Amino acid sequence: MITTREEMQMARENIIRVSRELHEIGLLVRTWGNISQRVDEKSFIITPSGIKYEDLTPEMIVKVNIGDLSYEGDVFPSSEKAVHAACYKCRSDVDFIVHTHQVYASCAGTLGIRKIVSYFEEEDMLIPVAPYALPGTDKLAENVAKTVKKYRDCNAFIMANHGTICLGADAREAVFEAERMEVACNNFLMDVCKTDMHHGVEVGYNSHLEDGRIVYDIPDTPERVKHIHEAIYRKRPDVRYIVHNKSEAVMTVSRRANHMRPLLDDFAQLIGYSIRVPSNEHGKDGTSYHNIKRHVNAIFSLNDGAYCVGSNEDDAMAVAIVLDKGCIAHTAVMRHGEGHYLSLFECYKMNRHYRKSYSKLADIKK
Numbered sequence: 001m002i003t004t005r006e007e008m009q010m011a012r013e014n015i016i017r018v019s020r021e022l023h024e025i026g027l028l029v030r031t032w033g034n035i036s037q038r039v040d041e042k043s044f045i046i047t048p049s050g051i052k053y054e055d056l057t058p059e060m061i062v063k064v065n066i067g068d069l070s071y072e073g074d075v076f077p078s079s080e081k082a083v084h085a086a087c088y089k090c091r092s093d094v095d096f097i098v099h100t101h102q103v104y105a106s107c108a109g110t111l112g113i114r115k116i117v118s119y120f121e122e123e124d125m126l127i128p129v130a131p132y133a134l135p136g137t138d139k140l141a142e143n144v145a146k147t148v149k150k151y152r153d154c155n156a157f158i159m160a161n162h163g164t165i166c167l168g169a170d171a172r173e174a175v176f177e178a179e180r181m182e183v184a185c186n187n188f189l190m191d192v193c194k195t196d197m198h199h200g201v202e203v204g205y206n207s208h209l210e211d212g213r214i215v216y217d218i219p220d221t222p223e224r225v226k227h228i229h230e231a232i233y234r235k236r237p238d239v240r241y242i243v244h245n246k247s248e249a250v251m252t253v254s255r256r257a258n259h260m261r262p263l264l265d266d267f268a269q270l271i272g273y274s275i276r277v278p279s280n281e282h283g284k285d286g287t288s289y290h291n292i293k294r295h296v297n298a299i300f301s302l303n304d305g306a307y308c309v310g311s312n313e314d315d316a317m318a319v320a321i322v323l324d325k326g327c328i329a330h331t332a333v334m335r336h337g338e339g340h341y342l343s344l345f346e347c348y349k350m351n352r353h354y355r356k357s358y359s360k361l362a363d364i365k366k
C-alpha cells in the first residue's frame, strides 16, 4: 500500500526502471506492451499509451481507478488498462502486472490451443491461453479475467493472437514469469511445432528518399532489387524508407508461394490483412510489383525476404520486427497443422483504427 508522495514517486520510477529492464532483455519492444502496479485498494499506476520507454518520465505514469477505469491527469493510460484492472480485481495477491508482445509466447498463442504445456529448465510449466477478443475491448478484459480465475495457481498467461499477461506480488516476480514463459514457449515451438527460429531483423538492401532521390545503404545494390525499390516509391507516395528484411523466418515464408493471413493483432495493425507471397521469380513477370498495395506495408519477394515500408526509418523498422514475429507464427501454425486466424472483419477494424489513431498522434506531434 502506498500512502506518501515519496512512495508514489518511487513506485513511478520503479515502473520506468522495470520497463527499461524488459526492453533490454528484449521482452518489450518500442511502445508495445505495458506495466502496472497496484498502489492502494482502489487504484493502480500504469505506463501511458504510445510513448517510447526511453522517453518515459515519472509524471507520465498514470493513476487509474480499478473500479471504473477513470484516471488522473491528461496523459492517456495504456489502452489495455481494463485487462490490468480485471486481473487486480480477481487476484488480491497480485500487486504488479507486466503485459508484453514477446515473440515466442505470442506465437504459441496463435495455435488455437487453450493451454500450453511445456517446461522451463527442469520444471513443468502450464500456460493458460485466454480466448481472443479485439484489443482494448471489455470482452478481452472479461476473457482474461475468466482465465485468470480458472487457473488460480498460474501467474503467466497468454492472450490469444496478441501477447502475454504476467502477474506477481512485485516487479521481480512478474518479470521472472515473463522470462520463464518465453523460454517455455520457445521449447514448445521447438518440440511440438518443430519451429526453432531466431527472431529479429536481418537487413538486406535498405533505401530511403532524400530530396526525391533514392539513396541505397549499400552502393552496389543489384539492379533487380533497385527495380523493386523504384516501383515501391512510385506506387506508394507515402513511403520514404524501405527495410529489406531477410531474417530466418521471413526468408522461410518467402520461399513458399502462398497467401499470408494475420495471426497476430500487431501484424493486422501495422502490416495489413492480405499479404501475398509471389509464386514467380520477380523481374521476369513483375509479380512483386503487383503486390505493392495501399495499406499493405510488407512486400514479399520470392526467396528473398520482404521489403518493409514506412514514412520514416522507425516505422519501416517496426514493420520489419512485426513481420518477423508474424512469420515465426505462420511457420509454427503451418507445421503444427492448425491455428487460430484473425477474421477479415477484425483485421480490417484494427488496421483502420490503427491508421486513424496513428495519423492523429502524428498531428499532435507536429
Ligand SMILES: [Zn+2]
Pocket: 032, 033, 080, 099, 100, 101, 135, 162, 163
Ligand atoms: Zn498489447
